[in-house]
Amino acid sequence: MNNKIVEDIKSNLDEILKGNAEKMVECADKFGKYLSKGRKKLTTSQIRGIFSRVQRMQKFDSNKLNLLRPYLAYAAGRHKDTKVKDLQDVIDTAIKRVKNEEHFENFKRFFEAILAYHKFHGGE
Numbered sequence: 001m002n003n004k005i006v007e008d009i010k011s012n013l014d015e016i017l018k019g020n021a022e023k024m025v026e027c028a029d030k031f032g033k034y035l036s037k038g039r040k041k042l043t044t045s046q047i048r049g050i051f052s053r054v055q056r057m058q059k060f061d062s063n064k065l066n067l068l069r070p071y072l073a074y075a076a077g078r079h080k081d082t083k084v085k086d087l088q089d090v091i092d093t094a095i096k097r098v099k100n101e102e103h104f105e106n107f108k109r110f111f112e113a114i115l116a117y118h119k120f121h122g123g124e
Helices: 004-011 013-018 021-036 044-055 062-066 068-078 084-097 101-120
Strands: none
Touching (some): 004 013, 021 084, 068 084, 084 101
């Protein structure tokens, strides 16, 4: 099920989490566009449901962050006919790589940028 875009985004996660803003914007734009297009496109509410859980986390807590992983898996299983599985794949991989407060803040910025570009590219 993995595709080239998902694999490309995942291969850039370390740079994104370290704070490479140029890479973050480039990948968020590409991924947001991908998630908003096609027959299996995501709705803004599907992304927001997951994003809002991240936003509620005020500071880095690896336990709370890791507890998002089962929620992502549930959402991917529930919406099998959409690209939620691709979002789950990228976000789950990112969560596994978040090791400190700086990574966490960059993770939140990246997730927010994905949501913004999804909307920009026509996400409903």
